[in-house]
Amino acid sequence: MTKSRFGRLRKAVTVSLTAILALSVMAGCTGGKAADKGEEKVLRIGVLYGSTDDSWFRQQYTDIFEYANPNVKIEIVPAVDQNQYRYNDGTEPYVQPDYLESMKKIMTGSNPVDVVVADTSVLKQLIQENLLKQLDPLIQEDKFDTSDFVPSVLDGLKDLGDGNLYALTPSFSSSALFYNKKIFTDAGVEPPSDKSTWDDIFAKARLVASGEGKDRIYGFSFNRYQGNDPYWDMQYSYINSLQLKTFDDKAETMTVDSPQWIKVWEAISKLSKDKIIPDSNSGMNGNEPWTAVSGDLFLSGKVAMTIGESYYINEIADANNNASKIKNFTPVDWDVVTSPVHAEKPDIGGNVYFNNTFSINSSAPNADTAWEYVRFINGEEYAKLKSRSNTYEMVSRKSYIQPKQGLSYNIQAFYLLKPLPPSDPKADKMMSEKPGLYNITNIGRNYFQQVLDNKKTPEEALKEWAEKGNKMLQEIKLNPKTQFQEDGTPFVPEDSGVKY
Template identity: 30%
Template sequence: MFEIKKIAVGAGMKGKFVNKAVLTVLCCLLAAGCAGGAGRKPVEEAQSTLKVLYFNESAFYQQYGDLFSMENKNVELEVVSTQGLNNNLEDKTYEEAFNELVEKEKPDVLLLDPGTFAEYINDGKLLELDPLLKKDQYSVEGIYPGLLDMLKELGGSKLYGLAPTFYGNAVFYNRELFRKYGVEPPHDQMTWQEILDLARRFPADGDEESRVYGFGNDYSASVDYLINKIASSEDLMYVNPATMKVTVDTDSWKRVYELAIQASSAGVVYSPKDGGFMGGTIEQFYRSQPFLMGRAAMMVGDPFTLQMLKQAKTAIKDYKPFELGMVSGPVDPADPSTTRNAGINEIFAIHAQSANQDIAWEFLKFVNGEDYARVKSRSMNGDLMSRMGFMKDDNGQSLDVFYALKPKLNRNDMNSRKVPTEFRGQFQSLMSEEIALVQENKKSLDEALKTIQEKGQAALDQALKVQKDNKGNQGGDANEVFIMPRPAN
């Protein structure tokens, strides 16, 4: 019998990549594998070599390379892997090591995160794509408009890269529970305040193992989790990257803390005392998920949640399906037509000094084209295709909700690489300790925020000093790709 163990990863892009890998493995254990595919017009040239910078060679071929090679037999792909780059930093930062690798290997196609993408544009290292689009009459009309706007914003209104996929969230809800308890169902553009207010209208009594929760994500929705999720949606930063000052002792942060603490204290969110599922069989994993089991009215999820709902039917003998609903959100109340819970993991760009720009452009056109989207949409788990119209309705459930809001750049994503990695863990521990004191009525929230501000600043100053004195020794592992934290789903 398969065993699943809960894997703790730091919030962020690192967490996103690791979490994506874990979800993909789980899905492969439960479902059928990937489909083969089609493409655009093959490259009709003599044998050529295309160097592609990617975080892992096997992952590249599985996701992109195999399909491209089938259609372009005259192109030999060479993958320059960044995997393990953090383990050999010596006296360099990750960014310096990354830049040195690019300079040494001179890849034609670069995989970049939004922060590095913006830096490379400013440094003139990337080829502008607009002239190529015009020359080839390559249509981008079918690509998620908000995603293109985000890429153009990073490029100062010009396009320097394309993203085949993106990640996005929506508010999932159990229609049957809302009908049973006479609660008005969620609506599009839900804020966290509205989500948690709605959750309060469900009963909060009963046994922890069998009761209904107003809100319950796949893992325990602790106060820390809620604070991070709400703050991310509203673009609140706990460190100002320009001044390197901790910024939590403000009215905006206080409101977020109050909202999360009150929701947790009211018992309306799933936050088991034992921390929830920590290991066991696939069936035990699914039974531990309150929303999947019909015991939570709402959760915030992504397309992989739909896959888990399907697989639960086969993994649990007595599983009882329920009527699912989905609406857009969570959103920032100050800008409800946009979302910071959608963004880009993988931006492909062409090196400005590439000697194979024509072939590199063929690669970008292929992986961002309709044929590629048509094939890969059959095997996507947690991410979404940027080309709209190819992600199929799941059991009658439209996926349009994931394309309903305009993605907006998250300042935490763009700036957090300036914050030392070790500080983040220290800050999270400090925050958890102070929240616990507030919940135990041993401190007021104002006192706790003051302590978090002061001790957090001291920890940040020390981490920056250590970073300066011992440049590059900031931790990391072979799976870390980009140091850009973003709260996981």
């Protein structure tokens, strides 16, 4: 075993022992039916995917509960067993699993799971099909305190259940707008504020952008990495938050030839052409070796504002702490505000995402124990422990969301906004069954590039994309397995069973 691997193992054991010691107190405080000594109970937890090695999930979510409740044995049941793909020799086509239907199978039958762990798209569908137990009565009966939950998290979960709670989540991920204080001070411009609109941010970006060539400072970037692509960058943060669709729900007609799409392409293409946002060549210096700093537009001081996840704070702090060891690097004076919002959706954005929601199967054989588990994993003591060890997500209880490494910054920026509505599992399934639909989105880049090259106006380019896309949709309608080359020429793969 290498020294580094031994170090990681020792750290993991230390963390586990710390949790166990802490939970020796928690074991006597659960006060629920599962904590009572008595006959052994088996709690089956259904997860979307997994394998025979479920150690990571157990370390994160079940080991401490089993320690606190020695009469409960937990079984992890994956809806999709990923081990099956290890033995595919390439002669059989890869078929994208249907996670929703797979989850429904392990929730029904002779031995259904008790607890369901899913993402929001699957969760919403399960709620709509009345397959999950409503948690509000249980919360009220046990006087389980949810007042400390981040409002946007709790409200986001309630939105999935039409105002009722069918799931709780102990943690969430999100992003915010990082900005360089010095660049704003030097330009004499007020820094951005929480819930600024995209138009406000773009206006400020124009005011702080400066310099030419390799010395250019861009006003804004959708992400911090070199080699940005304006077309794909705007898809994730800007177009998705507007919930604009490329084609209708039945994948029969293109919807990009509209005033809203034209407005988006006009705004983003102008920012790119005016060098307010970077493109694929921005920040590149052929004589400079790539490093973790030089490859980061924000850390290297080449962009005034960028969208980043909460764990990006660790990277900034690490670089600042090691500034003396980094060539040509000046520590970044920074802060954060909420990700930009659209005026018509002023409280939604930030790529807030619930990676693991915990629910109770309506057909759970051990519903009481299932509730004890869901309550435990979303409780105050669990949040207290995880707030110190979870570096990639934030705990859902705001009392335990604290700035990292003793820093001072606007941490609320990561949880002031509500999440976008989840994607529709039926739409995801359609995309899987008709892989050519991805080609339609991809070919849109060709038309956007024509706008950047001043060959077409946004209105002209979008009209042509719509016309081309409608022809592609017709080909897919005739044969769902149809795919397309980069120029839109249709073809059907020789292995006609392939699905992506």
